[in-house]
Amino acid sequence: MADLFDSGAPKGIDTPDPGRAAPRPLADRLRPQSLGEVIGQEQVLGPEAPLGVMLAAGSLSSLIFWGPPGVGKTTIARLLAQETDLHFVQISAIFTGVPDLKKVFEAAKVRRQTGQGTLLFVDEIHRFNKAQQDGFLPHMEDGTILLVGATTENPSFELNAAVLSRSQVLVLERLSDDDLERLTARAEAELGRALPLTPDARSALQEMADGDGRALLNLIEQVAAWRVSDPLGREALSTRLMKRAAKYDKSGDEHYNLISALHKSVRGSDPDAALYWYARMLEGGEDPRYLARRLTRMAVEDIALADPQAQAICLQAWETYERLGSPEGELALAQAVIYLALAPKTNAGYMAYKAARRLAKQTGSLMPPKHILNAPTKLMEDQGYGTGYDYDHNAEDGFSGQNYFPDGIERPTLYDPVERGFERDLKKRVEYFAKLRAQRGG
Known part of the structure; x- marks a missing residue:
């Protein structure tokens, strides 16, 4: 019967040990334990930045973090709860429905009755529909929760105006080259050894992360596991690792x-x-x-x-x-x-077009002056249609100078060419005809 307890594993291969914890990913091991350890995002975390000022004043408002993946949105939210002694609850809009939200709100109410506040972190908050977003409002207003939402999409387009009006939007930026180097150095300190890369390959590795700190740590973890005798160059690194696709959403x-x-x-x-x-x-x-x-x-x-x-x-x-x-x-x-x-640039035609549209709206249904109307019937001739029209080809210089705007409208100047490119020649023509028009009383 002893064979029943024999794993049968080949010699030299470890069998799972129920008492041994699974190895923690590098990104988890390097997760900051305080806001001071967060790399980057000085524009929101600095002493004079929004979060720095809020924490110094002891007054934290509901927040929306807007930024690309891997820049610290979740980490900063967790550390804010830690700094303010709030209970941290994290949910994802992708996996959370209305019944789940009700349970979260009920638990937050119970905590509030015992004197414990709740910081509710909602990842991908833009994925909640309008009704679900509206569900946060009463709990934000009565202090049951302090909402911190995270989104990679523009909040102006994706979040309800009511939620935005009760929150402050903070923009988190992709990590800079200096930030990525600091993160690389911190990872090497945690690993206890330098990465087997030349300086050029090290830069290439950071380029592959494309400003995403989490992606960089995942890449570093792969590189650190390689057994190589000499540091790898850029080309060898590119052969072993697939470049991360650039962040681009064709509809976002x-x-x-x-x-x-x-x-x-x-x-x-x-x-x-x-x-x-x-x-x-x-x-x-x-x-x-x-x-x-x-x-x-x-x-x-x-x-x-x-x-x-x-x-x-x-x-x-x-x-x-x-x-x-x-x-x-x-x-x-x-x-x-x-x-x-x-090419030379001008928006004179564009501006003239917009001005003409505005004037057309203002003047409504004014008739053209009668002298430029056709008179195909006797009745129209009797009404004066076409009377006094000067045929420009018969006029001196092929220009009669007549008025073509509705009667009662003071002649506007809509097209004002610039002194650039071919429009320089057109400007001369405009000025030439304006001079003739003034001479002939048009």
Whole structure:
């Protein structure tokens, strides 16, 4: 019967020991034990920063932490509870339903009756629907809970106005290069040895984390387990580790942030920056057709008649992409990016269009002056339609100078060209016709 208790494991292989604790991940072992140990986020934790001021005053309000993954949202929330002697409760909006929330609120009420407050940390709070978010309000207002929500999405779009009005939004930033180096050094101290990497490979490892501290610690843990005789270089490291995908959501904040950066770099006549943001969007998986459409918009909105070829070049690049596909088609779009960035800029046409729309709304249904109306019937002739119209081709210089605005409207100036690019020539024409119009009493 003794064989029944024999594990049968091959010699030299340890069998599980029920009394031995499982090894803790490096990220868990390095979890800060106080706010002073948190790496980065000085903009919210510093002595004069929002949380520093709140803690110094002994008055903590409900908070929303907005930032990318791996920057310390959960850790800071837990340490805030510790600093303020609040009971820490953590839930995730992904796995928590209304019945679970009711239990959390009931438990918080019981604690409050015994003099213990509750800091409720809600991860991915933006995933709760409107009704669920509304459920927090009475418990926030009567002090049952102090809410700390965490979100990777823009709170302005994803959270109820009522929740936002009762909370302070704090932006947590991706970790800087210096922050990542400090975290690497702290990990090496915990491991008791340096990573088997050259300085260049060490930098590459931190680049792979892309500002995510948790991702960096996971990568470090993998590297530390390797048995190598000599430090690995960048290329050897890249062979062994898969680069972390860049943070990019084609329908979220990153999409709009990057297209805004591309547009403003083009408007700012910086081809290098424009190419960088264009490449960042492609690396994130953006559809080149979307970029082609936005480039065409830039040509219309920001370059316009300062360089009439810009729009045509964008349309040609778009068509080239449709015919060639990737990657050659993306090169055609890149060349359009460069052309737009270096082209002269004007928004005079855009501003004139908006002014014309405003004037059209203000003036309602005013009729055109009768002299520029056609008179296909006798009745219309009798009403004066077409009477006094001057045919411009028969006028001196091909310009009659007549008024074409409704009667009673003082002539506005809607289009005011700039002294740049082709629009410089258009400005001369505008001024020339204005001079003739004044001479002929139009």
